[in-house]
Amino acid sequence: MKTNKIGAIDIGTTKICSLIAETDGTGLRVLGIGSVPSKGLQKGQVVNIAEARESVRASIRAAEKTAGFRMDSAVVSMSGKHVSSGNKRGVISITGNRKQTVEKKDVERLLEITRSENMPPEETVLHQIPRYFRVDGQDGVKDPVGMFGYRLDVETHTITASVTSLENLTKCVVGAGVKIDNVVFEPLASAASVLTEDEKRDGVLLADIGGGTTNIAVYKNDSVYYSSVISVAGNQISRDISLGLGLNPELSEELKVRYGSLIPLPQTEKLKPLLVDGEEIAYEDLFDIIHIRTEELLRLVLLQVNNDTGGELDPSTLPAGIVFTGGTANLPGIAEMAQQVTQAPCRIGYPPRVSGIADSISGPEYAASFGLLLWKMETPEAHYRQKMNNRIFKNTGVLSRVIRIFGK
Ligand SMILES: Nc1ncnc2c1ncn2[C@@H]1O[C@H](COP(=O)(O)OP(=O)(O)OP(=O)(O)O)[C@@H](O)[C@H]1O
Ligand SMILES: [Mg+2]
Structure with missing residues (x-):
């Protein structure tokens, strides 16, 4: 069977992760991985092109070395406060054909009009995701092509990014010798690799808590209803440890990763202090800082979603x-803590186990990188124009097929 090589580059604040995979169009095998510390980024955004480009290059080269192939092009992630999103509506009249049926070109025209309306010149559309169409009075239509009607409405979730930030990101990747296939807002990539079809249908919130940013996407009825970025994440926890315990940033980060936990401490036992550079640090102090900061971050997520949606998508009500x-999802006990705070079911999302060297990308910090590969294989939006007629909205089945073909 004919296979293609595909590439993904997740450009994060703490790490840049490049993946090279092989796909036959239905399944994929991860062949190469290059995960390196990132430089030149702050809170998800490129702030120093030369430094960021070198990190991207190092990550690509490392992936190429393990794969034994060059990466020609890649799907690239994007995040940062400059990304904004909202639900946009549009309407057109169906005219010009005798049968009075909606054609593919009508849908394209409607989406184009909706996309360009009220678009500031300094912003560009990253994603336009049609949530549903309405044909005359009929609501909730997923694919209107072929339907009889005079009026076609659409409601879309539209995600925009600043042109400058996109240009900077492009310079880093193209400057490192790789063409860009698509730029994907990070939480959508993470969602593609960890959410089930049932979750997306019933209503679920995906929170990717990285180093510099927490990226949020809410899915309902198989579609994205809300997305946003919070510029607070794991690095803030480390910074608070550094400030609170008077330690240098590297040591604080190390202590957090090695001993950090949100699992309540036993009340009865006195825990042994940690010995750091000859000094004793009470484990309870480290625990308290991590606990307080993480809980605050979780509450911030709830607050932001509730404020932005007027309570309509209150995470505690999502089935x-x-x-x-x-990476911050690695903190032991975070799902349990979130469950207590929200009273909603919570879990950690791990990328699916496929064959190849996917073992090295099994942690939640690799959900976005893996999702970018899936994005390239098939998503409703990436291939919207080409596949409008048959797989208009759902990326249903991508994951199940990946696992079926190559899975362990
Ligand atoms: N075991 C762990 N316990 C606690 N925190 C962890 C652990 N492992 C990683 N982290 C934290 O995860 C963060 C990095 O996560 P990730 O790799 O997802 O970030 P990123 O994608 O580079 O950043 P961003 O998406 O925010 O731009 C760091 O703050 C790191 O300290
Ligand atoms: Mg990230």
């Missing part, structure tokens, strides 16, 4: 609850 990805 499938919250799924966490990103």
Whole structure:
């Protein structure tokens, strides 16, 4: 069977992760991985092109070395406060054909009009996701092509990014010698690799808590209803440890990763202090800082979603609850803590186990990188124009087929 090589580059604040995979169009095998510390980024955004480009290059080269192939092009992630999103509506009249049926070109025209309306010149559309169409009075239509009608309405979730930030990101990747296939807003990539079809249908919040940013996407009725970025994540926890315990940033980060936990401490036992550079640090102090900061971050997520949606998408009411990805999701007990805070079911999202060297990308911090590969294989939006007629909205089945073909 004919296979293609595909590439993904997740450009994060703490790490840049490049993946090279092989796909036959239905399944994929991860062949190469290059995960390196990132430089030149702050809170998800490129702030120093030369430094960021070198990190991207190092990550690509490392992936190429393990794969034994060059990466020609890649799907690339994007995040940062400059990304904004909202639900946009549009309407057109169906005219010009005798049968008075909606044609593919009508849908394209409607989406184009909706996309360009009220678009500031300094912003560009990253994603336009049609949530549903309405044909005359009939609501909730997923694919209107072929339907009889005079009026076609659409409601879309539209995600925009600043042109400058996109240009900077492009310079880093193209400057490192790789063409860009698509730029994907990070939480959508993470969602593609960890959310189930049932979760997306019933209602679920995906929170990718990385180093510099927490990226949020809420799915309902198989579609994205809300997305946003919070510029607070794991690095803030480390910074608070550094400030609170008077330690240098590297040591604080190390202590957090090695001893950090949100699992309540036993009340009865006195825990042994940690010995750091000859000094004793009370484990309870480290625990308290991590606990307080993480709980605050979780509450911030709830607050932001509730404020932005007027309570309509209150995470505690979402039937499938919250799924966490990103490096900070490695904190033991985070799902349990979130469950207590929100009263909603919570879990950690791990990328699916496929064959190849996927073992090295099994943690929640690799959900976005893996999702970018899936994005390239098939998503409703990436291939919207080409596949409008048959797989208009759902990326249903991508994951199940990946696992079926190559899975362990
Ligand atoms: N075991 C762990 N316990 C606690 N925190 C962890 C652990 N492992 C990683 N982290 C934290 O996860 C963060 C990095 O996550 P991730 O790799 O998802 O970030 P990123 O994608 O580079 O950043 P961003 O998406 O925010 O731009 C760091 O703050 C790191 O300290
Ligand atoms: Mg990330």
